[in-house]
Amino acid sequence: MTGNLATAIATLMQTALPTLFSGEPPPVQLRVVSEGFDISSEVKESLASEPRSDDRSDTLDFDANSPEGPYTLTQPPYPGPRRVWLVTATGDRSALRNDEVMWDPLSRQFSLALSANRDLSSVTNLQVLYGVSAIFIQIKATQTLKLELQSTAETTLDQAEALAIAVIELNRQPLIEAAQALYEAGDYGAAITVKQFNLLGSTPIASDQRQLTLDAEFELKATRALGEDEGVPIERILSAGQPSPGDRPIDVHIGLEV
Numbered sequence: 001m002t003g004n005l006a007t008a009i010a011t012l013m014q015t016a017l018p019t020l021f022s023g024e025p026p027p028v029q030l031r032v033v034s035e036g037f038d039i040s041s042e043v044k045e046s047l048a049s050e051p052r053s054d055d056r057s058d059t060l061d062f063d064a065n066s067p068e069g070p071y072t073l074t075q076p077p078y079p080g081p082r083r084v085w086l087v088t089a090t091g092d093r094s095a096l097r098n099d100e101v102m103w104d105p106l107s108r109q110f111s112l113a114l115s116a117n118r119d120l121s122s123v124t125n126l127q128v129l130y131g132v133s134a135i136f137i138q139i140k141a142t143q144t145l146k147l148e149l150q151s152t153a154e155t156t157l158d159q160a161e162a163l164a165i166a167v168i169e170l171n172r173q174p175l176i177e178a179a180q181a182l183y184e185a186g187d188y189g190a191a192i193t194v195k196q197f198n199l200l201g202s203t204p205i206a207s208d209q210r211q212l213t214l215d216a217e218f219e220l221k222a223t224r225a226l227g228e229d230e231g232v233p234i235e236r237i238l239s240a241g242q243p244s245p246g247d248r249p250i251d252v253h254i255g256l257e258v
Contacts, residue, residue, distance in 0.1 A: 003181035003192035005216060006032040006145060009168065012175065016167045020160045028160040029150040037143035053078055054134040059127050062086070064120040069111040071126060076108055078131035086118070087125040094118075136223040147212040148205070161202055161210045168199055168214075187225035194218045
């Protein structure tokens with residue numbers, strides 16, 4: 001349930017310590033076991049079934065030969081500020097000015113009118129941050145992971161145990177980033193983000209086995225797609241005594257008792 005944390009740890013061990021954890025078979029066998037998770041009782045959001053504003057970030061492909069686009073957002077944008085960045089292959093970002101982005105008010109599309117002095121040679125993507133109307137709930141939970149190391153060579157096992165601890169502690173942020181996961185089916189989705197994890201210790205479970213224990217805290221964001229009649233923002237309210245604006249009649253009656 002901790003996203004891709006187990007896979008991220010196993011991959012990191014193989015790439016950081018290939019002489020210990022790579023090969024067929026490797027000198028040290030590694031198995032990552034995820035135990036059951038506990039959901040925090042603190043999170044009981046009353047708005048879980050109601051549309052509300054949320055942040056959405058899209059990463060879109062960028063073609064330097066046709067930088068103007070058009071580009072299409074993955075969800076209908078909510079009225080409000082939006083930000084767009086050029087993203088290079090190495091992850092560097094450069095924010096675009098408002099006058100370099102032209103939004104289509106009737107669709108999810110936008111196009112670019114970039115300044116002539118922008119270097120696009122290494123740009124591979126656009127990142128767009130914008131508001132959406134969404135139905136979601138955020139759930140906090142914890143889970144325990146067990147890393148089982150096995151080797152018949154005691155010296156090799158001692159080495160693997162110490163170095164595995166070092167690699168995990170020195171790569172916390174990369175592991176957290178690699179552990180993110182998104183699952184979608186039908187109208188529903190679940191995004192898992194690991195917030196932090198703690199290495200609790202190591203225990204010999206057999207003469208040729210050691211077990212490292214980690215506790216991870218993560219957040220699951222559950223979402224549901226909006227229906228056609230949900231999440232439509234109110235953009236105009238007719239003031240008392242004013243004529244109806246064309247074919248958009250809006251009649252707001254507020255009764256107050258004093």
